Amino acid sequence: MRYGIKTLLLIFTLSFLIGCSRLPLSSNKGKLTTIAFYNTEKLFDPTNDPATNDDAFTPEGAMKWTTEKYDRKIQHIAKAISRIGSADGPAIIGLSEVENKKVLNDLVNSAPLKKQKYNIVHYETADEQGLDVALLYNPKQFKLISAQPLKIDYGRGNYASRDILKVTGNLLGQPVTLFVNHWPARERTRRGLQDDRRLRAAAATLRKEIVALQTSNKDAKIIVMGDFDAEPRTNVMQQVLKASGRPNPYYTDELFNTFFMHYVNGLGSYYSRGDFKMLDQILISKSLIDGEGLEYVRGSAKIHDPEELKFLYGKYKNTPLSTFSGTTYFGGYSDHFPIYIKVRKVKK
Template sequence: MSRGIVAVIAGNILMLLLSSDMIFSQPAGEQSLMIMFYNVENLFDIYDDPATDDDEFLPRSERRWNYKRYKSKINSLYKTISAAGEWTPPAIVALCEVENRKVIEDVVYGTNLSKFNYDILHQDSPDPRGIDVCLIYRKEIVDIISRSYFIPETEIGGGFKTRSVLYARCLAGGDTVHLFINHWPSRRGGVLAGESVRENIAQMLRYKADSIANSTERSAKIIIMGDFNATPNDNVVRMLSDPYGSGMSMINLSETQMKGTYRYRGIWEMIDQVIVSDRLLFCKQGLYTTRENFRIFDADFLLKKDPVYPGKSPYSTWAGFMYQGGFSDHLPVLLELRVRQGVNR
């Protein structure tokens, strides 16, 4: 039997094992599942969408964005998601900077991720460039009870437009968890650029989180995650942690990270974050997590020696308009949820 045939058989056996009995890891008798957030840096297809400003990512554009480069980007994303889960891909993956549903389908159904029964939550946002947030989830592990998309109030009636916030109420491990997926406006042009919109989104998120908490007697398990284009110490992010009407505390797990997910002029910034409700940290049954269960996924293949500043930076697809063929200019973040057996909500 040739080595090639042996390799194919071995690979198929491994995939079969991963997609069945190894859905959950079981440290100390507890089940667990992984959640991932990743800014994938401009995942555009190669086709012109007349409704959005995507001209920068076309074969005839200055970037020369063609099928070969697009396919490489898809495979890079598949590799990152697979590696992040170690033995098995994460149960939930939230992504931002995706152009449309088709590019997500190419990741989920056009690679070996198709073996893991992912489904997609996505809706086109008002963003002028056409970039959106989305959620993919493994259907044998996660049920979506409800979903909705929120547009910052500043956009009602016109004005500045940005990405929608995706909300999903999920059932996993016999328990309910509420997810909010974000990609806030960038600080391009300075820290204050887009600040009022970021504040608007933060107020909206906190109001909705408090509404959920009040309707569940503060037992709700809530995760707010995304690229906030602000650090954990910025006032606009701290707005999410302040205990408002519900009295529920929200804890930013990203505050303790010494490194960061994005590097600007040699300085690491922690702008991709995960914020959780106190119930998720301190509950005694059902889904829970700890501060130690949050981490940056900084595998060596996602990093590259910085040509200007000391150390390494994320191995991005682009350096300005120069194509590098890397993965993304951000690093992913991971949160492990564990399941204590008992009566769950």
């Protein structure tokens, strides 16, 4: 099992809960606001783009990706987003595996999301699959200041993958910086071992940005979200990125991984080889748990997994109802569940 010896797990859990006891109790005042992330599982449009590797996702391609299937996918993803966290959906949601601005426009203009009038932040990247990350936000709650893609230097010839999306703005009138990630998969060595150098390059790039923000302003409010292709207890997350399950505000340079305990308890957003994996995570700076200004609501981190997003029968019962398995079309939502946290503005 991933957790190791049960006794060690118990000791760790008790230590974590002791750390949690140091957190300030969240005020009952202030409207809760949802921040989410969703890996949409290859959200391609059906039009062939010579500049991207999307040949399989065309009507003539291996996936037989027709307009009808695309429209159904858009409606599914929009419906899932509209119900995350509250009846109004999230104020901010990071997305991964989206092909282009067109699919994002189709998404925000679909019936389940149109009333929210989401704005879009998106940049085309050099990803070999032609899939990007993006951010949707409700302009009534988040005011955009700036956005930029952060290139990752992999130091490996011509290899390129998705950029990290950096967005700054005011959430509920409070300044915040958001990073949307979808890190590349590990390589395999000639001996069949996993090589995590690509993940380490992405983590080092992000860590450098965080250090710069905290050097400029030690109280900077930072929210990091994404599919990291690495679980919370891996070295790349804990040692390189410095994201831990320790909420104690004393360790100001660390990020608090709001999904650490989900991992410890065997939960996950993605299902592979008979086991749930906690690949999708939301991390926050310790300044979001000190009870001043914008505050993370303790215990609000959730995996959004209603029945409609799951296989309900058979071998994959209760796992994400995906669009495809290989080239077999299931017509579902995504092979990942969305995740979310809640924040509020603390009234002094």
